[in-house]
Amino acid sequence: MVEVIKVYRERFPSLRLIGKRYTDKDRDSSGSFGSKWNEWFEKGYFKTLEELGSLPENGDAYLGCMRCADEFEYWIGMFFPEQTPIPEGYMYVDIPSGDVGTCWIYGRDDNGEIYGRESHDMCLSKINDEGWQVANNAWVFELYNCPRFTTPDENGKVILDYCIYLRDE
Template sequence: MEIVKVYKESFPAVKLVGKRYTNADRDEMGTFAYHWQQAYREGWFEKLRQCKSIPGVSEDDLGVMRVTDSGSTFAYWIGVFLAPDADVPDGFMSVEIPAGEVGVCWLRGNAQNGELYSAGASDLCVEAMAQKGWGFSQDGWFFERYHCSRFTKPDEKGNVILDICAYLA
């Protein structure tokens, strides 16, 4: 696993639309893999892509996390970022996230062995952002962005790039 690139992006205000989970929804391995499988099996992303999008922002599937209340409340969302005035389809939830600067870390690794989804992978990226002097928002949002071409087209070694992102202070 290796960091390929670390940079900032300016995000507009977005509406996160998807399904929300808590620690109680984790599987025996501590992941949300079953819920991702369900999302693809039931065509959630196809439904969400029919909603009002933001060009350059709404194209990618997301795993979005937030810890609030001094670390006592954890939420994990599977969904997409849509326009703030997008309608929310039946069966989905939403939350609005204001515009902000986002730290982005491209992490190259094997999607099949789980290394990209580990706490160590996130910690590696957070440390790379911190080394640039970037602080993180209090009760801020972190997300895994499964970029269409970087994540879906493995290189000659079978590795892909997962974007690990965090709203900055």
């Protein structure tokens, strides 16, 4: 069973998200972006980004970053300081500084239970319990931290960092 085991608020600086942007038309037959992640690992896209010197806010993680403005967009990439040059073949978006509500979702990665609407709604509920409000058109991102996410525990479970930009207080 999936559960949120930790919730906290942190301040992120202005940053540049560098990666590749996808939309609903890029989803694979299962409705996810798993095939895009496979492509990133197969083609070594992260190696180029790792050479740029990322922000500590990435932790030891790659990220999937989402928002819904005019259309749903899904980014795979990493956070960098503002003004970081963009490698050829990559895209970017600058994100202003802001507070982020971070939830640790504990569950199984292999069956997909830590992803999707149920986990998202659980995090929103925990954020609301704290009295925080989600920003309009908020960026939402998943950090796949080492070793919390990459090394399953004795129960086969991992921790996914699920983060949502909040309204300023």
